[in-house]
Amino acid sequence: MHQGRHFLQIPGPSPVPDRILRAMDMPVIDHRSAEFAALGRAVLEGSQKVFQTKGPVVIFPSSGTGAWEAAIVNTLSPGRDKVLMVETGHFATLWRQMAGRFGIEVDFMPGDWRRGADPAQIEARLAADTAHSIKAVMVVHNETSTGATSRIADIRAAIDRTSHPALLMVDTISSLGSVDYRHDEWKVDVSVSCSQKGFMLPPGLGFNAISEKARAASRTNNMPRSYFDWEEMLKPNAKGFFPYTPATNLLYGLREAIAMLLEEGLDNVFARHQRLAAATRAAVNQWGLEVLCQEPSEFSPVLTAVMMPPGHDADQFRKVVLDNFNMSLGAGLSKVAGKVFRIGHLGECNELTLLGALTGVEMGLSVAGVPHRPGGVEAAMRLLEQRDQRNASSHLKVVST
Missing domain, CATH: 3.90.1150.10 (Aspartate Aminotransferase, domain 1)
Known part of the structure; x- marks a missing residue:
């Protein structure tokens, strides 16, 4: 014993602080009410501050795996699109497998699991892709299986040097709220995250921070989607609501978690x-x-x-x-x-x-x-x-x- x-x-x-547990200890409210709309706006706007973006952040009732899926199905087309990914560890490998299941061709650069993604190697692959067949570069920011953090700012600079139009998608599942991350400054198109790491919440929320370039891609890709459709989320989000029943008590906790991060x-x-x-x-x-x-x-x-x-x-x-x-x-x-x-x-x-x-x-x-x-x-x-x-x-x- x-x-x-x-x-x-x-x-x-990560452990859930008592302050967040107390914030979640609330009765469920009507998710079509003005009271809920205030909560919804608070967490959507607060999440933008944590991602360091002025663009929209979509919050799904899902794990980080769901947020991975949302990034793929909203931007890429099966049987047509190719992506560049880097083998930084276990979770990069899982994201690669998911992309393959959706019919996306993956150029998976091998790694030794002891380093992050190499910006020079990414630059060389993109420079060689003169036909611009690569539609996205997908990188895990902090590889939770290995303890290596990829240098996203350097990767962004490498992409820019090639003038390649590929989207930049970044898994921030274990880094957001713990490691310096700048969605807008680093010109990331889709940032993927979840609730149970730096946000200090129980599992159950998935996040996509998205650029206008990513939204434009979502209007032309032909991947079937429903639950994870960005546009279906963004319409009611504009007024603080969600298209289906939200995880209300997790949102109470998220509001408190954001407050704790910003207070510190x-x-x-x-x-x-x-x-x-x-x-x-x-x-x-x-x-x-x-x-x-x-x-x-x-x-x-x-x-x-x-x-x-x-x-x-x-x-x-x-x-x-x-x-x-x-x-x-x-x-x-x-x-x-x-x-x-x-x-x-x-x-x-x-x-x-x-x-x-x-x-x-x-x-x-x-x-x-x-x-x-x-x-x-x-x-x-x-x-x-x-x-x-x-x-x-x-x-x-x-x-x-």
Whole structure:
């Protein structure tokens, strides 16, 4: 029997803050009422701020997989269109498989699962596509299976250098609200996301932020669609309503989640995630273990995937941690199953939460007999204390003045 709260340190779903739970604890209201319209407008406009866009954001009662599907069926045509995708990990592979099921030809650039998408390789493929047969470039921003974050601004610049007309579609499922992301500035055409990661909500909402270029494509493509039709959503959205019964209580939570993100300030949210990720990597380095992502500029602020030493099974280690310390760590997926475990540090996570999680990992390494050097938690503390000391010094200066 375990006492106290369970530590959910997987990279999503992330723990739901008490404040959001309280906001969701409301009676269901008439979704055709003026009261609901106010809620609908609040979440639609607030979502634009998080995506950093002035364009429309469509909210579906779905998982992120549904939002993937919406991006495809609204812009591409089966048996005619070709897309360029990059094998950055498990979720890029799943998105590729979905596109194939819809009759889309996929040029899938191979990857080693230890880096994000390479802008130079994308640029070379597009430059060679003089017939402009590629209709979209589809990239996962933060690959949740590997802990590598692709450089979307650089990819946008690479596309622009070729003057290629392809749409840019980006999966922000595990990055939105945790990693700096700029839909308008980076000229993204479709940004895909969901509720259970940076938004700190239960699963159940899928998002598409869409450009005018994407909407134009949706008017000429011939993919059948109904539930995920953008235009059918946007018509009632203009007045705060939805074309079918919405997930009202999740929308209550979404309104509160947006308020929390904006109160902290998006730049501060992003800096917090970067700081916690750096502390996690400091612990991993001290333990003598290896981070799966090999490119420092692509280290994920959302999670850290840690490689197990040869001869040691990551899933058995995760079981030891769960059984002994009531903490869930993320499993390795597909190609890295049993080879890595993933530490989530996203959402409401703060310094003390992270140090508790790292303590559980370090104790788990000892109990499981995994070769490591002690002192990982102390290394993380030292990094986090540097920031705290700077803040304290700044505060003392203000007080003394």
